[in-house]
Amino acid sequence: MDKVDFKRSLPGFRAKQGRFDLIEVPDSQYLMINGHGDPNTSPDFASALTSLYPLAYGLKFFSKLELGRDYVVPPLEGLWWADDMTTFTSARDKSAWDFTLMLFVPDWLDGEHVDGVVETVRSKGSAPRLGEIRFETLREGTCVQTLHIGPFDDEGPVLERMHTEVIPEAGMKMSGDHHEIYLSDFRRTAPEKLRTILRQPVTPQSDLA
Known part of the structure; x- marks a missing residue:
């Protein structure tokens, strides 16, 4: 059985340092959970991780055993926002940040599959915020992205x-x-070696006039 690695197969998981690319991102489905605050200290961040991954790996093994399609669980992703976006650039006030942590779900899996695996994970009691995870489609369209090392x-x-x-x-x-x-x-990689894609959805200026 071939194992799909989306980091290699999907263009959205590729970027180059020092180059800002304008790309079209297709609609993609994710497991999502929200939180607030500094990711280094926020209990929301830690509990989001410990809730997302049991469900993501449950889906992976369901797909492999029941559907005959195996894949590498994709990288963690996050949406970040604040009332004042300078908290991400000059001020870096992490306490003001809101976030949605996400894990990509292959398009051959659907809501019924997710619901079934949720019940399996719930029975094990390994995901403290399982009830807060939602399965949604993210629509970004045109984006600018680059690689930060x-x-x-x-x-x-x-x-x-x-x-x-x-x-x-x-x-x-x-x-x-x-x-x-x-x-x-980021739990096992030295800070100077971290590789992070930075992406911003955009629209033509005329569309927002």
């Missing part, structure tokens, strides 16, 4: 350039939440 706290200048230079010069405006894709396992 290094500590998360060094993202500020890259995002500042993306927001104030790259996007306006392309005749675009930001139209959705800041999106990050964590290609590295």
